[in-house]
Amino acid sequence: MRSYRTYTIDEAKARMERYCAYRERCHKEVQQKLNEMRMIPEAIDLIIHHLITHNYLNETRYSTTFARGKFRIKKWGKQRIVRELKARDISQYNIKLALKEIPESEYYVAFHELSEKRWTQLDPETNLQKKKKKFSDYLLYRGWETNLIWDKLRELES
Structure with a gap:
C-alpha cells in the first residue's frame, strides 16, 4: 500500500503561493496541482479564492x-x-x-519572416505540390490564418 503526503490548508496555501509566484498560472493548472496534492474540493475552492484575493492568480x-x-x-x-x-x-x-497584446504590424512582419525562412528551408522539391503542402502544413500548425498562407504561397511562387 502506498502512502501519500497530506497537507494542511495552510501548507497547501504556502505551496501554491510559491507555485504561482514562480511564473503565471491559470486556474486550471492550479486546480490540477491541488488535485495531485489530493486536496478535497472544499479546500481547493478555499485555496484558489485565497490566491485570487492576494493577486497570485489572475487569468x-x-x-x-x-x-x-x-x-x-x-x-x-x-x-x-x-x-x-x-x-x-x-x-x-x-x-x-x-x-x-499583439500589434498588427509586428504580427505581419513575423509572419512574412517565418514564411520566407520556411520556404527556403524546404528542400528544392522536384514536386512543387509537395513543397507547398509542407509549407502550408507547417504554418497552419503554428496557427497562422489560411488566407495569409495562400496569399504568401502565390507571392512565393511567382
Missing part, C-alpha cells in the same frame, strides 16, 4: 502574458494562441484582451 494577466510570449518567442499565430487558451479554460473576454 487576465496570465492570458496576456501567454499570448505575448508565445507570439514573440515561438512565433505562434493567433489561431494557435486562441486554441491553447481555450484548452486552458480561459474566458472569451480574456482571450480577446490577450490578442490585443
Whole structure:
C-alpha cells in the first residue's frame, strides 16, 4: 500500500503561493496541482479564492502574458494562441484582451519572416505540390490564418 503526503490548508496555501509566484498560472493548472496534492474540493475552492484575493492568480494577466510570449518567442499565430487558451479554460473576454497584446504590424512582419525562412528551408522539391503542402502544413500548425498562407504561397511562387 502506498502512502501519500497530506497537507494542511495552510501548507497547501504556502505551496501554491510559491507555485504561482514562480511564473503565471491559470486556474486550471492550479486546480490540477491541488488535485495531485489530493486536496478535497472544499479546500481547493478555499485555496484558489485565497490566491485570487492576494493577486497570485489572475487569468487576465496570465492570458496576456501567454499570448505575448508565445507570439514573440515561438512565433505562434493567433489561431494557435486562441486554441491553447481555450484548452486552458480561459474566458472569451480574456482571450480577446490577450490578442490585443499583439500589434498588427509586428504580427505581419513575423509572419512574412517565418514564411520566407520556411520556404527556403524546404528542400528544392522536384514536386512543387509537395513543397507547398509542407509549407502550408507547417504554418497552419503554428496557427497562422489560411488566407495569409495562400496569399504568401502565390507571392512565393511567382
